[in-house]
Amino acid sequence: MSKLIFIKILLLILITVPVLESFSQNRVMRRADRDFEKFRFSSAIERYQTVLENDPSNERAVKRLGDSYRLTNDPENAEKWYAKAIQFENIEPIYYFHYAQALRSNQNYEKARIYYGRYADLNPEDTRGQRLYDGMGEILDLISDSIGFEVENIGINTESAEFSPAFYQENGLVFPSSRAPTPSKRRADSWTDQAFLDLYLTRRLREGGYSEPELLTGEVNQRYHEGPLTFTKDYTEMYFTRNFYQGRRTRVSQEGIMKLEVFHAILKDGKWEVQGPVFGDVEYSTAHPTLTEDGKTMYFSSDMPGGFGGGDLYVVHKNEDGEWGEPENLGESLNTEGDEVFPFIHPDGTLYFASDGRVGLGGLDIYRAVPNGDGSWEVTNLGPPINSSGDDFGIIKSEDKKWGYFSSNRQGGKGDDDIYRFNKLIEIYIEILVLNRLTELPIDSVLVNLINKETGDIVEKLTGEEGIVSFRLKADKEYEITTRKSGYTADDELTISTVDIDTSTNLQKVISMGRLIAGEVFQLRNIYYDFDRYNIRPDAALVLDKLVEILKEYPEIHIELQSHTDSRGTDAYNMVLSNNRARSAVDYLIKKGIDRERLTFRGFGERKLVNDCAEGVPCSEAEHQLNRRTEFEITKGLE
Template identity: 40%
Template sequence: MVNSFINKKSSINAEKWLLKSCIFAVLLLIFTPTSAQNAVLKRADRAYQDLAFPDAIRLYQKVLKKKFNKTAMIRLANCYRLTHNYKAAAAQYAKVVALNQIPPINYFNYAQALMNNGAYQEAEQWYQRYAKEKPGDPRGAKFAESCRNIEAFYQDSAWFQLQNYPYNSSEDDFGPAWFKNGIIFGSARGEGDIIGSRYQWNDQPFLDLYFAPVEPSGQPLGRPRLLNGKLNSRFHEAGCTVDEKNRLIYFTRNNYFHGKKGVDASGMINLKLFYAEVSVGGWKNLRGLPFNSDAYSVGHPAIDPAGEFLYFISDMPGGFGGTDIYRARRSGNSWSQPENLGPVINTPGNEMFPFIHRNGRLFFASDGLGGLGGLDIFQVSLPAKAITPPINLGSPINSAFDDFGLIKSSDQLYGFFSSNRPGGKGGDDLYHFSILQPGLKAVVIDQETQ
């Protein structure tokens, strides 16, 4: 009887165990995929917030194969746009704009991606949609007008000769500045990177400053070399300017100084401006500018020919958009408070890479003033009392892609600029340009008079 009871009890316990095992297995089937998907989504969101867009793309693609997620769809489109995959961006934004109750900025981003792909007629419709949804943002109407008058941007194309800089790398090369008998520019070619660090935004090496000699005509004279001295660090350096006497260099660096990095409240390492004195064989007295801040970025410096005003960009509070152009006046070793150049130049978008020519003209890039698409290069006169409306330089300086960082020779016959247009060697490439017909008219598009 005891044995019978034991066997019966054992049988019952075995059945209970088997039942529990089956229930647990069913629960695993029900909940494990969902938990795994949520984990992947969390990883994707973290990568997106950390600006690790290649990783975010891979993870969001994985999430969207399993289920619908509106936020993931939008963020995937943003990732494609921010990594300059414009075909994939246009295809993904097409899915996003078909959804209900989405932020209107997606209409604008979709239109931008369509412009990048040369689909101007379709882009105009989405710019108009954005203008209707956000009437307080002038970018929608401006870009819709640009799409309607796109041929005007090509009227002087034959008078320019462009050459892809022969020493571009397979990575990013951009932001040239005149220095002695050559140019300094930022590059991710990684020649100074001993550790092999990669920037998670685009999976490229961190940017460093390089010098390349050029002929009096601006034609390349030799291979670039890494700037010696202590200007380059283990983080980003790019976007520089040198005064006309070649005594001071101003440059952009991540918030990193004396071996310490600074972060904002969210843990982000912003950009700061530094300057140093040019010395024999290197640089000395490296220091930061007084209007730097851990809380926001300042960068892309341009010193005027007199060495009096330093122009730069910032996303500091109180601006008109993403990044605005500011200037500060130097008096001895002191600097004035930064002055925003105002709404004629600055837009709800981004203004970047200023350059001041000897003739008093400011050249800069903007994605908020209309044009061929992405960042376009503009020029504007800077008289003492008034600022005239910026003028788009048109094709071939500008394209449907990002064009920026223009510098011009003193005689205005040649120069360099940066672009990520197709046909280059890397992401952003340097281009040399010659003007075959001086005194050309730039493109002015006015909504009322055209």
């Protein structure tokens, strides 16, 4: 039975005992074997390496070192040691298979095919060898036929493991992670040498990015692992994976192993209360639950007896009395001799899952399964960029299937397993035309910056003679666009959102720039004042800071700050108020280091309204605020 399922997939943990160090070669080997058999792989690796330093031909140490790296998800080192292992005479056939798997994970597909074939010849009873040998050609087709999604590593990932998220309420994600809440509370799993998994909640923010993950409230997070989960549609019930531990009591199998179980919890007064295990057999694991939309059917993974391989997918239905019935294996058209894990049932009835027993790009690949109506399933590999040469698993999809999340330990990640977001690949372009505000003619050689507000990434382009630049935008992002040319300035910066765009789109925007010459008037966008007040608000200070930059860059120009009020109040009062507002803006600039001699100010009261909100006309507060503005006129410009 494959053990990979229990590394991070079924979250196995053992009750372990301390091991004393020994200096003799034989005792080091015995200690290494004991570590290996107790799944303390980090310690086993160190000891086997010590053995091999003195005895490079120790066959058991070589094989188990390869196994230890495989079981701790290190295919590069696994390949290295399995390459040595297969050099031994009469090596067990399974090591050709393990070597081929490592080669495939490291994208050496042609060589992997050779050793799948060798394994198939030596062990024809295991159909994986022949199937994977025959399927290596399909991998090249998968690589050349990438599906139409773009993938990005989301911002909550750390060097620890984050994986298998579940949708929660509006914009929420709940996911397992081995990050420790604080260093002092870190308790390590001897298998992975990482902290035990807990469940965390984050929310996607409207402006992009995610909130800082917080531990899920209530009784869910306990002493050992809490893992993949699912919610009912109203988010008042949760089924989640946990080591068989409750109320400070552990339950272990006859082998001394604390298996995994699906637990049930309900939300009460904003906190989760655990009701208990769903199945309750300590001799095998049940994990990775996913519910249908009506909450009456659950799919999950288990290594219970009678399956086809390591972990199989099962379905169970809720009886009329509210209890769960007998699980049913989904059959050999879906399950293989390998591991089928991390199921997700979409509202339209499509089942997604991960498997390492089929032709794929790496260790675990994600597959789509559609029922045929006769109890069998039509299974399809999702291909890249969802799948990679690493482990890819734990997918969830939005109802319209245009976006979702999955987990991967692919190269380029933050550390261990990371959560990735995918979006249906749509082409969004923006064309920006930069014009002279007086002549309305194009301006060339303008530096236009496209700034991703979530990541801070900047793309720069220069306008040509036609004054045009174009950028490709990503879906579901917020952007800021700035312009810069010596002797010019723009009224404001441009903000673009693609959050609500779900089809290929071409956007067009015009930015007007004025020369810094006497007589030019520029509005300072977003410098607004509270009603009947003239103090500088924090949002206004940000805009004035940009004016400070212009004045410092061009010390020869002088300006007049001009302030305007809305129509409410008497003319005389508004004139005084606007003068005070203009003076407060000038005082702010002086505090920022601008010479008082370069600054004048004037209030216009309500004489220059920008809309129809004259006295007596009913208008909203937002409409009145548009009239409470500040502009600056260049009184001495560039020559």
